[in-house]
Amino acid sequence: MHGRLKVRTTEEQKLIKEKKQQEKLKAYRQGFQQILSTRHEVPYNQTSFAICSQLLIANPDISTLWNYRKEVILQEIETSDKSNEEELGKFMTSEIKLTEQCLLANPKSYGSWYHRFWVLDRHPKPDWNGEFALCSLYLMKDDRNFHCWDYRRLILEKIGIDLDAERKFSTERININFSNYSSWHYRSTLKQLNQESLDEEINLVQNAVFTDPADSSAWFYLRWILSSQDVTKKHKEDMLCKLESLQELDPDCKWIYIAKSWLTKGVRDGNSVAADGDCFRTLIQIDPLRKGHYNDCLNNID
Amino acid sequence: MATSMVNEVKGDDSVPKELLLEKHVSFLREYGQNEDNFEYGITDYLRMSGVYWGLTALDLMGKLKELPENEIVEFVQKCQDPESGGISGCINHDPHLLHTVSAIQVLCIYDRLDAINVEGVIKYVKSLQKDDGSFTGDKWGEVDTRFSFCAVLTLSLLKRMDAIDVDKAVEFVESCMNFDGGFGSRPLSESHAGLIYCCVGFLSITQRLDIIKRDTLAWWLCERQLPSGGLNGRPEKLPDVCYSWWVLSSLSMLGRLHWIDFAALEKFIVSCQDSETGGFSDRPGDITDPYHTLFGLAALSLMGNGALKRVNPTYCMPQEVIDKLELKPQILN
Numbered sequence: 223m224h225g226r227l228k229v230r231t232t233e234e235q236k237l238i239k240e241k242k243q244q245e246k247l248k249a250y251r252q253g254f255q256q257i258l259s260t261r262h263e264v265p266y267n268q269t270s271f272a273i274c275s276q277l278l279i280a281n282p283d284i285s286t287l288w289n290y291r292k293e294v295i296l297q298e299i300e301t302s303d304k305s306n307e308e309e310l311g312k313f314m315t316s317e318i319k320l321t322e323q324c325l326l327a328n329p330k331s332y333g334s335w336y337h338r339f340w341v342l343d344r345h346p347k348p349d350w351n352g353e354f355a356l357c358s359l360y361l362m363k364d365d366r367n368f369h370c371w372d373y374r375r376l377i378l379e380k381i382g383i384d385l386d387a388e389r390k391f392s393t394e395r396i397n398i399n400f401s402n403y404s405s406w407h408y409r410s411t412l413k414q415l416n417q418e419s420l421d422e423e424i425n426l427v428q429n430a431v432f433t434d435p436a437d438s439s440a441w442f443y444l445r446w447i448l449s450s451q452d453v454t455k456k457h458k459e460d461m462l463c464k465l466e467s468l469q470e471l472d473p474d475c476k477w478i479y480i481a482k483s484w485l486t487k488g489v490r491d492g493n494s495v496a497a498d499g500d501c502f503r504t505l506i507q508i509d510p511l512r513k514g515h516y517n518d519c520l521n522n523i524d
Numbered sequence: 525m526a527t528s529m530v531n532e533v534k535g536d537d538s539v540p541k542e543l544l545l546e547k548h549v550s551f552l553r554e555y556g557q558n559e560d561n562f563e564y565g566i567t568d569y570l571r572m573s574g575v576y577w578g579l580t581a582l583d584l585m586g587k588l589k590e591l592p593e594n595e596i597v598e599f600v601q602k603c604q605d606p607e608s609g610g611i612s613g614c615i616n617h618d619p620h621l622l623h624t625v626s627a628i629q630v631l632c633i634y635d636r637l638d639a640i641n642v643e644g645v646i647k648y649v650k651s652l653q654k655d656d657g658s659f660t661g662d663k664w665g666e667v668d669t670r671f672s673f674c675a676v677l678t679l680s681l682l683k684r685m686d687a688i689d690v691d692k693a694v695e696f697v698e699s700c701m702n703f704d705g706g707f708g709s710r711p712l713s714e715s716h717a718g719l720i721y722c723c724v725g726f727l728s729i730t731q732r733l734d735i736i737k738r739d740t741l742a743w744w745l746c747e748r749q750l751p752s753g754g755l756n757g758r759p760e761k762l763p764d765v766c767y768s769w770w771v772l773s774s775l776s777m778l779g780r781l782h783w784i785d786f787a788a789l790e791k792f793i794v795s796c797q798d799s800e801t802g803g804f805s806d807r808p809g810d811i812t813d814p815y816h817t818l819f820g821l822a823a824l825s826l827m828g829n830g831a832l833k834r835v836n837p838t839y840c841m842p843q844e845v846i847d848k849l850e851l852k853p854q855i856l857n
Contacts, residue, residue: 224764224806224810225762225806225807225810226805226810226811227809227810227811228798228805228809228810228811240562243562244560244562246562246566247560247562247565247566250565250566251565254616258616281566283569283570284569284617285569285613285617285618285620285662286569286612286616286617286618288664289618289662289664292664332666332668336664336666340664340665366758366760366761368708368709368713368714368716368758371713371714372708372709372710372713375710375712375713401760403714403758403759403760404714407702407703407704407714407715408714410702410703410704411702411703411712437760438747438759438760439759439760442704442744442759443703445704445740446703446704510785511749511751511753511784511785511788512746512747512749512783512785513785514746514780514782514783514784514785515742515743515746515780515783518783
């Protein structure tokens with residue numbers, strides 16, 4: 223149970239709510255029994271199948287109900303031939319519509335996402351391109367839903383990935399909202415860090431951290447970029463210089479200190495030890511929740 | 525965005541400040557007593573995991589006897605599917621790895637593995653491994669690193685790790701490692717603290733924590749702690765008591781538990797108790813449930829709370845049960 227605020231109610235409200243809940247519970251139990259008692263019928267029991275839809279819309283996490291639907295679908299596929307392919311297609315499409323209803327009510331339901339893919343994968347004429355467009359549209363509404371990102375990858379396995387287009391998509395998502403860890407992550411899966419791509423990535427991440435230095439997402443990406451063997455001393459010096467000017471504008475931002483500690487490795491001379499020490503001592507002051515981590519960093523440079 | 529996250533939870537003076545153990549014992553004891561309670565009745569499909577949450581929480585508080593052992597063991601027996609060997613969430617539902625692992629955890633706590641067909645369970649887990657080493661949750665084919673963890677958790681408790689291809693299974697989990705050192709549900713999936721726990725736990729059981737980029741991942745994990753003291757599961761998300769467990773246990777296996785501020789986290793977890801009903805919720809002021817109650821208590825135990833039994837970070841079961849089974853999951857110093 224996540225994010226459900228406990229609300230104070232009057233005795234009367236409580237009674238009304240309890241009555242409604244008891245009705246729902248009764249309907250769930252009766253519906254489930256009905257499905258159970260007709261589960262193996264051939265052809266399938268249409269009343270049970272319709273009840274099953276209603277129960278899933280109310281709660282898409284009941285995996286046994288999705289399993290029942292898959293059994294029915296397999297039955298339908300088995301009994302159909304070329305002559306009624308269109309009918310089968312319609313049946314499968316209505317199934318996809320059901321998952322849509324379930325996902326609108328609960329966008330994080332594993333069962334609904336999986337069922338949707340499972341059905342499309344068996345559809346006589348699957349519209350993967352349409353599905354892909356829908357997926358992009360959905361990610362524009364909620365770009366942190368990792369189920370939808372995972373789903374996008376499944377579709378791309380079907381239609382073939384266009385790396386440039388996907389990279390462009392990630393750039394768009396990031397430019398709309400820098401604070402979007404999911405898009406940064408997605409980008410990391412599309413990129414081979416090398417000499418050609420490095421400048422573009424550094425540029426993008428610098429734009430992001432200058433726009434909102436307090437947002438963590440781009441800093442994680444920066445750390446990854448800096449792990450590339452193609453990062454030169456010049457890259458590091460340039461960035462260090464930029465971060466120092468950013469620090470003048472935002473002197474209490476912990477991320478700038480952390481990033482500087484990554485960059486000074488192998489850039490500065492004998493002073494770097496002292497500078498790193500100062501850096502971690504400052505971090506202990508401004509970010510005390512992580513002092514255990516910074517203390518370890520301090521011990522490592524000694 | 526980061527700046528707005530400072531006020532991520534309401535700082536209310538009325539929230540609890542002490543650990544209310546007695547309240548939690550009665551909350552968990554009474555949770556399953558009224559079959560017609562709406563929340564209880566409508567969540568029957570995940571009862572097996574619910575039993576594991578409630579039972580483990582009670583055991584950590586030293587109150588295992590509060591639940592009827594024979595009734596529970598009988599329930600587990602009835603949930604085993606004679607055909608596949610797998611165990612379901614409740615009677616009349618289909619078997620699934622998520623419930624199979626919970627059932628085995630429950631039986632290990634009771635030391636009652638004799639009550640079921642253990643060979644059937646082994647056969648079931650084995651049947652769910654794919655050629656690439658991954659595991660599906662049931663026969664319908666959904667792949668997820670959660671299921672890799674469930675598989676080795678189950679088999680290691682049954683001392684039958686030889687039933688699967690462990691090297692292949694490790695290879696799959698390794699292929700889910702990301703740029704930030706974390707893990708997601710499948711290759712290239714975004715890192716998420718819950719799935720990180722599953723993958724780190726998997727590698728702890730298979731003695732392969734060496735493949736982890738330890739400090740990269742530990743840093744990402746310690747950055748989950750927010751100004752409220754609570755932990756979130758991904759960057760720029762809200763804190764939630766269950767992440768106290770996923771993050772803390774992972775850091776514990778990585779030997780970096782001290783990268784979290786205990787006092788601040790304890791304060792957050794304790795504030796998520798309901799002083800009227802008992803139990804913990806995800807955030808202060810929300811409705812409590814057994815799931816968050818277990819993970820709140822387990823996190824407090826991992827931070828050394830003396831009122832609770834020690835919990836094992838890999839198995840999320842009392843350490844004494846793991847010791848009795850002579851299991852030694854890998855933990856980095």
